[in-house]
Amino acid sequence: MKSDLKTQHIHPPITPFGTNMYLGGLIGVLVAGALGFLYPDASPPAIAIILIGSALMVLLGYKYQQGPELSFTLTFMHIQFHSHYGGWLAKWKNIEQIGQASISVDGWYEPVPWVGIKLKDYEEFVRSICPRVATKLLLDQRVLLVMAHKRMSDPPYELEDILFDDSHYHTTSGYVFKGLQAMLANRMRYNREFLGYDFFISEDFLDRPAADFAGLARRYLAAS
CATH class of the missing domain: 4.10.860 (DNA Excision Repair, Uvrb; Chain A)
Incomplete structure (x- = not known):
């Protein structure tokens, strides 16, 4: 159960x-x-x-x-990130896929020490994030998008355009993200196109390798 x-x-x-x-x-x-x-x-x-x-x-x-200020909580309902500057929450029912992230190199996929999360819908996740957490996600995870972009022989966008894209983002329900929320939603869209996931968890935040944490999270996801 x-x-x-x-x-x-x-x-x-x-x-x-x-x-x-x-x-x-x-x-x-x-x-x-x-x-x-x-x-x-x-x-x-x-x-x-x-x-x-x-x-x-x-x-x-x-x-x-006194111990780390960063932590994750996994329950039968959701996965949640906590920190001194805020956090985020993703319900299992809104998660499509979790796995160790990888970057394509000459047709081969090279694993990187990050766990990727792919959502079914962005709206609930993005609307619940405070500005400081959204900013941290944009800054801390851009290295993955930069790496993926630089390793493409013919990228479809200029790097500057996708890193700072704050154009209005329309959700499936018709809600419109603007400003920082729009930038986060657009970044997630580019992450999915280049890396297969919407946002990521660094192995530095975990007590085990990224692949092991992804396996643990998938067990919760499968039971949801």
Whole structure:
């Protein structure tokens, strides 16, 4: 049954970067204090700079240690992306296909570390995204479209035209996207034409290879 599928939360792996920064900051604070105590004639501005920089490292390191702010939730109803700047949600009933993305090279398809999602209809997805998330999607995922465009011998469009196309987009229900929403919908249309999917999830956001995550998501999709 659909409801038997357990909800899963996917987080990117925690790297030792935060711990190293935190420890480095603590050492810097101790060094600044020792310099001030052992060398009273030392330059106060220099010690202050070391102390302030070290304190910032402690704060940032502590923040990184708290775990990633990015995550995905998979339920029997939908897949959802969460982050400190917003998120998106796609219902399984509106998803046509999920798989590891690939780019054509001389007639061969080369897998890339991204998971592609192809929707049945754009309207619900695009209307629910806040401007900041839409902007992040446009900026972060353009590299895939650029790669696919550059590897075509005779691309049908100029690259600049498809990266910044904000012409009005008409949905199947008659709703008209304008501005940033139109740019996102048009980008998804070009993504589908060049790459076979509408938008993508970077492997950097996942706790497993893109192919494995795509397989997991397809099990939810098949049961929906």
